[in-house]
Amino acid sequence: MSAWRVWAVGSVVVLGLGCGDDPVPTTGRAAWREGCPATMTGANCTSNSHLVSGSNGSPTVDMLCNIVPITGGYSVTFRIAAIESGQNFSESQEGLFATGLLPSVGAELRSGDDGGFVQIRGSGWSIPPSNGTIGITGACHVFIDRVTGQNFNGRIKCDGLMDDLSPPRARYVAGSPPSTQTVEFGEFSFTNCTATP
Secondary structure (H helix, E strand, O other), X not given: OOHHHHHHHHHHHHHHHHOOOOOOOOEEEEEXXXXXXXXXXXXXXXXXXXEEEEEOOOOOEXXXXXXXXXXXXXXXXXXEEEOOOOOOHHHOOEEEEEEEEEOOOOOEOEOEOOXXXXXXXXXXXXXXXXXXXXXXXXXXXXXXXXXXXXXXXXEEEEEEEEOOOOOOOEEEEEOOOOOOOOOOOEEEEEEOOEOXX
16 A cells, blocks of 8 residues: 555544534524413503424524423423523513422422422513412413433423513413424423533
């Protein structure tokens, strides 16, 4: 074998050793509808549907997700919001954030030792964490239907959430077919989440 061929083969081997698989991005998708109950006539509150999806590092989506096995279940956190370049969740006009303890797959998120809540951002208003209570007796019901490694998906619905406007308006969160399977529940899914909060 000529010296040139030995050098060429060696170069390919060295180059190949330097390459690795590209990191797999964290992705998220959430679809929901929010509005005010019909009893709030004259409250100037419209119903809006939302579908936000993307991956971490995107200039148009702010997102994160964590799912960590702990004693008594999982610690779960997810956040996704549509943003403009340079914005974050707190500046978003459509965003969804939830955190809490999941006792078992298929169950409802509830407050754990670190608390738990739902926060929602709309156009000019938000639901603060103190109003977005979770669990069986909370204003919001968040179910995690499937967990596969660092991937999970679930459903959310809320009733009687008070926003931060003055005077505050009562709001709900529900589904928005065909983006969701039912009218009752908004839906979310996240993949390749981090293993630590």
